[in-house]
Amino acid sequence: MSDLEVQAELSDRAARSSQPGRPRRIGAAEGVAGVLALFLVVAAAWPQLLAPGDPLGIDPLSAFQPPTLAHGFGTDESGRDIYTRILHGTQYSLLIGAAATAIGLGLGIVLGTLAGMLGRVVDFTVNRFLEVLFAFPGLLLALLIIVIYGPGVVTATIAVGLSTAPGYARIIRAQLISVRSTAFVEAATVLGRTRWQILLRHILPNTLAPLFVLATLGIGQAIVWAATLSYLGLGAEPPTAEWGAMLSAGRTYITSAWWMSFFPGLFIVLTIVTATVLGRSIDRRMRHA
Amino acid sequence: MIGRVAARLGGAVFVLWAVASITFFAVRLIPGDPAQAVLGGPGSQASPEALAMVRNEYGFDQPVLVQYLAQLGRLATGDLGRSYALNQDVGPLVLSQLGGTLLLAVLALALAWLLALALAAWSTRGGTVAARVGSGLETVAAALPHFWLATSLIVVFSIWLGVFPPVSTGGATGLVLPVLTLAIPLAGFLGQIMRESLLLALESPFVLSARSRGESERGVLWTHALRHASLPAISLSGWAFGSLISGAVVVETIFARPGLGRTLLNAVTLRDVPMVIGVVMIVAVVYILMTLLTDAATRLADPRLRLS
Numbered sequence: 001m002s003d004l005e006v007q008a009e010l011s012d013r014a015a016r017s018s019q020p021g022r023p024r025r026i027g028a029a030e031g032v033a034g035v036l037a038l039f040l041v042v043a044a045a046w047p048q049l050l051a052p053g054d055p056l057g058i059d060p061l062s063a064f065q066p067p068t069l070a071h072g073f074g075t076d077e078s079g080r081d082i083y084t085r086i087l088h089g090t091q092y093s094l095l096i097g098a099a100a101t102a103i104g105l106g107l108g109i110v111l112g113t114l115a116g117m118l119g120r121v122v123d124f125t126v127n128r129f130l131e132v133l134f135a136f137p138g139l140l141l142a143l144l145i146i147v148i149y150g151p152g153v154v155t156a157t158i159a160v161g162l163s164t165a166p167g168y169a170r171i172i173r174a175q176l177i178s179v180r181s182t183a184f185v186e187a188a189t190v191l192g193r194t195r196w197q198i199l200l201r202h203i204l205p206n207t208l209a210p211l212f213v214l215a216t217l218g219i220g221q222a223i224v225w226a227a228t229l230s231y232l233g234l235g236a237e238p239p240t241a242e243w244g245a246m247l248s249a250g251r252t253y254i255t256s257a258w259w260m261s262f263f264p265g266l267f268i269v270l271t272i273v274t275a276t277v278l279g280r281s282i283d284r285r286m287r288h289a
Numbered sequence: 290m291i292g293r294v295a296a297r298l299g300g301a302v303f304v305l306w307a308v309a310s311i312t313f314f315a316v317r318l319i320p321g322d323p324a325q326a327v328l329g330g331p332g333s334q335a336s337p338e339a340l341a342m343v344r345n346e347y348g349f350d351q352p353v354l355v356q357y358l359a360q361l362g363r364l365a366t367g368d369l370g371r372s373y374a375l376n377q378d379v380g381p382l383v384l385s386q387l388g389g390t391l392l393l394a395v396l397a398l399a400l401a402w403l404l405a406l407a408l409a410a411w412s413t414r415g416g417t418v419a420a421r422v423g424s425g426l427e428t429v430a431a432a433l434p435h436f437w438l439a440t441s442l443i444v445v446f447s448i449w450l451g452v453f454p455p456v457s458t459g460g461a462t463g464l465v466l467p468v469l470t471l472a473i474p475l476a477g478f479l480g481q482i483m484r485e486s487l488l489l490a491l492e493s494p495f496v497l498s499a500r501s502r503g504e505s506e507r508g509v510l511w512t513h514a515l516r517h518a519s520l521p522a523i524s525l526s527g528w529a530f531g532s533l534i535s536g537a538v539v540v541e542t543i544f545a546r547p548g549l550g551r552t553l554l555n556a557v558t559l560r561d562v563p564m565v566i567g568v569v570m571i572v573a574v575v576y577i578l579m580t581l582l583t584d585a586a587t588r589l590a591d592p593r594l595r596l597s
Contacts, residue, residue, distance in 0.1 A: 001528035006478060013485045029425070131300075132307040135573040137528075138535020140553075144312065147557045147565045148319050224434045228539060231436045232554060247436060251543075258444045265437030272432035 002134065002167030007217045007276070015284040033277035036270055043090040053081050055088035055241045064257050074259035076249065080239075082259060086267050089241030093271070096157050096235075096242070097223035101215055103161025104222070108168025109211075115169070116176030117199055126169070133166040139225060146234050153242075156235035160225045164218060171214060172207065179206045213283045220275035227268055243268050297584070301577045308573045309364050312566045313357055319562065323349050326560060327373045347371075369570065370563040374556070379567035383552065387571060390541070390548035394533040396464065397471035398526065404472065405479035405522065410510060413487050423484060430477030435539040439470040443543075457546040467544045471536050475529055479522045487518035520591055527583040531576050 001009075026034075043050055059079035067074045073082035115126035136144065141163035142156070149155045179185065180203060188198050229235035230244030231251075238249040243264040250260030319326070324343040328335040335343075344350045348359060363370065369379035412423025446466060447455035457463035490496060491514050499513050537550030545551075549568055556564035588594045 001525065003528075003532065006525065006528055010478070010481050010485075013482065017485055017488065128303070128307075132304050132311065135304050135308050135576055136569060137531025137572070137576055139538060140535060140569055140572060143538070143553060143557050144315065144565065144569060147560055147562060148315055150560070151558075220432070228434060228436060232539065232542065234557065244436075247440070251440065254440060254443060255448055258448070261437070261440045262444070265434065265440070268434055268437060269429070269432050272434075273429055276428060276432060 002164070002170075003138070003221050004164055004167035004214070004218050005171060007221065007279075008171055008214060011213065011217060011280045011283045014280050015287050027281075029277050030281045033274045033281070036274045037278060040090055040094065040271060040274065043087045044094045045091075047088040047090065051081075051084040051087040053084040055085045056080065056239060057084075064253070066257075067259055073263040074257065076246075076257070076260050077253060082246075082263055085241040085246060086243065086264055089243050089246060089264070090267070092236060092240060092242040093223055093227065093244075093268070096153065096160075096226040097219045100157050100160040100164065100222040100226060101219045103158060104164035104218065105168050105211065105215055107162070107165035108172050111165065111169035112172030112176060113199070115173045116180065117195065117203075123173075126173075130166045130170055136163070139163070139228065142225065142229065143234075146229070151229075151234040153230075153236045153240075156226055156229040160222050160229070163225070164222060168214065168218070172211070175207050175210055176203060179203050182206075209286050210283075213279050213286070216275055216279035216282060220272035220279075223271055223275075224268060297581055301581065304577060305570075305573060306361075308570065309361060310357075312569060313360050316562050316566070317353065319560075323347070323562070326562065364570070369567040372556070372561055372564045372567075374559045374561040374564065379563050382564075383549065383567045383571050386547060386549045386552045387575075389546060390534065390537050390550060391575075393464070393467055393471065393537055393540070393546070393548065394530060396468045397475065397533055398529060400468055400472035401475035401479055401529070402522070404476035405483050406515065406519075408476070408480045409483040409487050409518065410515065412484055413491065414510070420484075424481070427477045427480040427484070430473050431481065433474045433477070435470055435474065435536045436543065438473060439466070439540055439543045442466045442470060455544070457544045463544070463546075467540045467546060470540050470543075471533055474536075475533065479525060479529070482521050482525060483518050486521050487514055490514040490517040493517070516590065520587065523587050523590055524583060526586070527576075527580040530579040534572055534576070 039050075047055075057080060059075070061079060062071070062075055063077055063079040065071050065075040065079075071081050071083065073086065075081055076085070111126055111130070115123045133141065142159035145159035145162060146155055149158075185198060185202055188202055193201070226235055227242070227244030227247070230237075230242050231248045233248060236242035236245045238245045246264040247261050250257065250264070253260055316323075322340070324340045324347070325335065327343045327347065328339060348356055351359070360370075367380060369383065371377065372379050372382065375382070408423050408426065412419045415423075443455045443466065446453045453465045454460075454463050455466075457467065491509075495517075496509055496513055499509050504513070534549070537548055538554050539550070540546070541548040541551040542554055549572065553565065553568040555561075556568065
């Protein structure tokens with residue numbers, strides 16, 4: 001299993017055990033997650049709107065300020081405002097997460113479709129290949145890719161994308177196979193449609209919605225992994241305001257300036273919880289719709 | 290039975306061979322001269338004689354196929370090659386680091402199970418509010434990145450309270466924070482799956498029949514429902530172990546603990562290819578063994594599987 005499959009399994013169980021009676025009501029958790037998602041998207045698109053300062057603006061006289069009214073989240077070793085930096089860093093973290101998810105999902109769709117549509121020999125081969133990739137658990141595959149191509153933001157993003165691809169592939173394959181055995185696909189087969197017509201007209205439209213859920217659940221994971229690589233000094237580097245890189249910079253001053261590490265990490269946690277809650281909520285609504 | 294075990298072992302050997310092949314050919318993709326890497330990278334300005342010597346010593350002047358077969362032969366005899374950076378044999382070095390990481394992973398897995406069981410048992414008996422609080426706690430716990438949790442625990446317990454050391458010194462107190470860092474997010478995942486299946490189990494016919502036999506509520510929970518509820522969590526333990534090893538890279542680095550994770554990160558930073566491959570191979574072996582063990586544990590806990 002991969003992290004993504006665990007997430008998908010949990011979402012699936014939560015959706016199955018929820019009451020189908022009143023799916024339209026928005027719960028408190030969903031409401032908060034929706035507002036947070038909006039906030040993050042605005043912060044990524046127009047950071048100036050929420051944080052008018054300069055994320056790289058140095059002010060040595062106000063270095064290492066604890067959280068005050070003037071600097072809500074405190075300042076770092078060069079007097080830069082942490083709140084401004086975090087909000088301006090949203091675009092890096094979300095963009096890296098989205099790009100890695102796109103790579104993982106794209107490759108997953110290709111591999112999953114090959115395995116699910118092209119018969120037993122291809123299915124067997126792809127499955128064995130995925131099984132081998134699963135022997136590099138968690139970040140190990142990403143670390144292997146980084147040792148080959150060297151550290152950096154682009155490599156780290158690709159590495160995270162590639163290491164999430166097997167999880168996507170296996171889920172997509174399972175979904176294709178379950179849609180393939182439904183009555184409407186059988187009917188299309190009886191009507192003499194070719195395999196590719198069936199794939200494009202009947203199967204793909206029915207797997208798109210679950211793919212959206214998967215991508216929402218997966219983007220949180222991708223953001224954590226990318227931030228972890230930055231934290232370890234293998235991804236984005238300070239003074240870039242990427243959240244993992246900010247935490248990495250704060251590590252040196254952990255004994256005196258806890259706010260340098262605490263707030264960027266808090267935003268990572270908020271982003272993941274938001275992605276998880278929204279992903280599950282979409283999952284549940286689509287099933288009961 | 291024997292046929293099934295043989296098939297699983299055969300599958301494991303195939304995966305190991307594939308892992309070895311993938312890593313071997315992936316390393317060929319590294320731009321630049323491997324002999325240069327052995328001598329400290331392009332910045333080291335090694336003399337042509339030194340490069341030629343290294344090429345000869347490591348077999349870089351042989352055809353790729355010969356190198357590949359030689360590599361497989363060495364791996365089959367347990368020889369993982371020599372570290373570029375440390376100029377020592379990788380095998381013994383990696384094995385000496387394995388114990389610390391395994392200890393960390395096993396303790397974290399055990400603690401995560403305890404936390405998840407306690408939370409699941411409490412939140413299913415405490416009504417809707419407890420269920421909501423439990424579910425919220427689990428979702429947040431599962432979202433905590435290791436590097437942030439570790440730094441937060443250090444700030445609170447080492448710097449503010451001064452209870453546990455921020456750096457592992459070898460004693461038992463040094464283990465507390467690293468184990469907590471690994472266990473809390475994992476408990477979030479395990480707890481979610483356990484609570485959900487515990488609720489299902491409590492409504493199932495076998496619980497009803499246990500109740501009608503006059504079993505106490507406590508007896509129903511602990512001897513019948515929890516056993517059933519732990520099944521999906523047991524099957525997650527293989528994944529959990531993999532994610533713990535991956536988490537060990539971060540945790541061992543932050544707490545300066547010797548172990549596989551820190552060795553791997555150092556090797557990646559120095560681009561010490563044989564070392565990275567060595568660690569990855571050992572992790573793959575341990576991971577495959579763990580998956581086999583998980584499979585066996587599921588069969589032990591679920592009598593229905595033994596019948597088929």
